[in-house]
Amino acid sequence: MRTTVGIIGAGPAGLVLARLLHNAGIDAVVLESRDRAYVEQRQRAGILEQGTVDVLRAAGAAERMDREGLRHDGIELRFDRRRHRVDFPSLTGGKSVMVYAQTEVCKDLVALRLKEGGPLLFEAEALAVEDADTEHPRVRFRRQGREDVLECDYVVGCDGFWGVSRKAIPAGLSRVHERTYPFAWLGILADVAPSHDELVYARHDRGFALLSMRPPVTRHHPSKEVASLSIDSYVSRLYLQVPAGTEAQSWADEEIWDELERRFETADDWRLHRGPITQKSVTPMRSFVHEPMRYGRLFLAGDAAHIVPPTGAKGLNLAVGDVVTFARALVHRRETGSAELLDAYSQTCLRRIWQAERFSYDMTTLLHRDPAATSFDDRLQLARLERVAGHRAAETDLAEAYTGFPLD
Template identity: 85%
Template sequence: MRTTVGIIGAGPAGLLLARLLHNAGIDSVVLESRDRAYVEHRQRAGILEQGTVDVLRAAGAGERMDREGLRHDGIELRFARTRHRVDFPALTGGRSVMVYAQTEICKDLIALRLEEGGPLLFGAEALAVEGAEGDRPRVPFRYGGREDVLECDYVVGCDGFWGVARKAVPAALSRVFERTYPFAWLGVLADVPPSHDELVYARHDRGFALLSMRPPVTRRHPSEEVAALPIKSFVSRLYLQVPAGTDAQEWGDAEIWDELARRFETADDWTLSRGPITQKSVTPMRSFVHEPMRHGRLFLAGDAAHIVPPTGAKGLNLAVGDVVTFARALTHERRTGSAELLDAYSATCLRRIWQAERFSYDMTAMLHRAPDATGFDDRLQLARLRRIASGRAAETDLAEAYTGFSLD
């Protein structure tokens, strides 16, 4: 099998890259080791920066997002039983974010690829990346019970932290920067309308908590008499800081709701709405960057090259930035004959990535309580939060970073 760009991984990064290349008239093949159902239902990030929203619209993949996604113009910070809203448009010249789950982005891009694009192979396991230093890199893969080879001009590894792409970069050329955190997030999905219309980030002496949501899902009414009438099913997404290594099943539903209520407590009459919990999971917290993000004709994108703690809502958006950078660089090379932008790919992406790593780390350090935290540490956290709540410069820095660093 032969193509211009071999894309390993059909998450949002790989699928969006395939779409961008298709729109630019560049052929590609996407290899995905999992089946379609897994890709379309794996629950992951759901906060899209302004730049990500703009890219999806420009790529022709934003119609359902604009119809069903939830535009958010701010977040709320809670600490010491007080509430402070950060107004994004007022601080950033009109920018906002969109709540639209990664699973829905994948569904939209898969549908477009199958309707308008080139090959998308589910159940195709990439085994390695070979010959990245030459002009014709190869990706051996297993598909339908037999082995085959994808020959390319370029390979883009969008196959996540555990994928094969990063392993093709020689160890002698690799530099890894990472930090692991002594806590994790216990996340739950609950069939209950959100208790607030925007995300709430809470700092508490017992640990961090986050109130989020998913766009409402339209379902048929269970009663036969009104079966023809669709109903909106609201879903809340909530998180608790827990010790690293926690088993989600150790937490009972009532215990989770009680702990959330403690950490979100305010001095006014706000209350937390409770409902059936349908899913529990634990997300470990880590920061990771691999440099460089290019080796020969192999380019790394998304989690294959970097991971951020989810506090800053940056992971998916950084992956989008990577593939936009690659697509622009390759389009430039095809149009002008100059490889200047391709050669600058790693440095260009890393400037944005390190700013996102910095922001995600700052948010994590400001809102989470470390196991060995002292009273001094607690006072510093509160001082940082009060600085944001009372100082426009600090508040603007948060709003600009949260809504997204420029893709240009």
């Protein structure tokens, strides 16, 4: 099998890249180790930056997002029982974010790929990237019990932290920067309407909490009186800071709601809506960057090269930024014959990645309580939050970072 670009992984990075290359008339093959159902069901991030929204629209992949997604023009910060709203458009020249789950992005892109694009091979496990430092790299993979080889001009590794792509870069060339945090997020999905119409980030002496949501699910039921009846099923997504290593099932449902209520407490009459919890999970918190992101004709993208703590909602958006950078560079190579942008891929991506790492670290340390925190640390956190709430320059810095760093 032969193609111009071999893409390993059918997460958001791999699927967006496949769409961009298809629209540019560049052939590609996507290899995904899991089956289609798994790809379309795995729960991940749900906040799309303005730049990511613009990319999906330009790629012709935003019809359902624009119909069902929730545009958010701000977030609310809570601390010391106070509430402060950060208004994005007024601080950023009109930018906003979109609440639309990664699961739904993948569903949309898979459907488009299978309808209009080139090969998307599910249950095709990449075993190794070979000859990455030559003009003809190849991916060995296993599908339906047989090994095969995908011959490429370029390989883009979108196969996550545990994938094979990064392993193809010689250890002597790799530089790894990482930080592990002493806490995690206990996340829940609940069948209940959100308690606020925008995301709420709460700093509390007992630990961080986040109130988020998913777009309502519309179901149609036949009826004798009307052709169909639309019923909106609301879903809330909420998180609690818990110690690292916590087991999700160690928290009873009522314990979770009680703790969320404590951490979201305000001085006014705001109330938390409770409902049936349908899913619990624990997300570890870490920062990770691998340099370089390119070796020969192998390019790393998304979690294969970098991980951010979820506080800043940057993971998916950084992955999209990576593949946009690669696609533009490859089109530039085709149109001009120059490899200048491809050669600069790692440096170009890393500038944006390190700003996102900085912002995610700032948000994490601003809102989470370290187990070893002293009273000085607590007061410093409150002073930082008061600075954001009381000074437009600090608030603008947060809003610009949250809505997204430029893709160029």
